[in-house]
Amino acid sequence: MFTGIIENLGIVTNLQTELDNLHVTIKSDLASELKIDQSVAHNGVCLTVVNINNDTYTVTAIKETLDKTNLKSLKVNDLVNLERAMKLGDRLDGHIVQGHVDQTAKCINIEETSGSWLFTFSYNQDLNNITIEKGSITVNGTSLTVVNSKRNEFSVAIIPYTYQHTNFKHFKIGDEINLEFDVLGKYVKRLLEFNIN
Template sequence: MFTGIIETSGTIQQIAREGGNVHFTLNSAITHELKIDQSVAHNGVCLTVVAINNNSYTVTAIQETLDKTNLGQWKEGDIVNLERAMKLGDRLDGHIVQGHVDQTGVCKSVEEANGSWYFTFEYDTNANNITIEKGSVTVNGVSLTVVNSKDGEFSVAIIPYTYEHTNFKHIQPGSIVNLEFDVVGKYVARLHNLRK
């Protein structure tokens, strides 16, 4: 379980394929605090630490994860948002994030707004995911509040702190991002579709 409050970022050092799996080795300031078998959200994707070597650690993604996320497009040198799992009893500063990406979305536009930014994303509605005005959504692991919710599209407002401390500064029109929709909203949407 995660909160969507990004702790730090990591840099992809190496990508190695092994059958249908891909091993990603990253360098991060929190590597010395990690343990083997620990869950860490990478751009919102929960991955397990399988190896640690000095300031670098390795996680493995299976084919299903590669199919549902933007991990298959990662390149060496890319910057990734990182969050360790929350501790029981910690404050929940963002919202409940499972680390299970629902689908990807595409950045439609980035608009500067007097020191902040509005990012608009499009997504395929065939997966029956929804957003609501002022509801929560996770973009590349970042817990955000939805503005301008539409069918298959939503915007988020990014403050300077988030822009500087996450990989939002690298997102531009055409960028593919990981989306995890609000867990309560997913249950409501599922119930609604079952009653049709």
């Protein structure tokens, strides 16, 4: 379980394919605090630490994960948003994030405003995920508030702190990003589907 509050930016230092799996090695200030078998969110994707070596650690993404996320597009030197799992008793500063990406989206507009940035994303509506105005959304692991909610697109406003401390500052129009929709909204939607059928 995560909160969507990014702790650190990691740098991809190595990518190794083994059968359908991708082993990703990350350089991060967090590496010395991690342990084998610990969960860490990478651009919002919960992955298990399988190796630690000084200031780097390795996680493995399986085919299911690669098919549904932007991790398949990682390159050496890419920056990745990192968050360790919540500790019980800590404040929940973002929202409840599972680290299970629902689908990817494309960045379709970036607008610099007076003191902030407005990013707009479009996603495949056929997967029946929804956003609501002022609801929660996780973009590349970052807990954000939805603005301009539409059937298959939405925007988020990014403050300077978030811009500087996440990989948002490297987004370009056309980039693929990971989305995790609000878990409470997903349960309500599923319950309504059962009631209709």
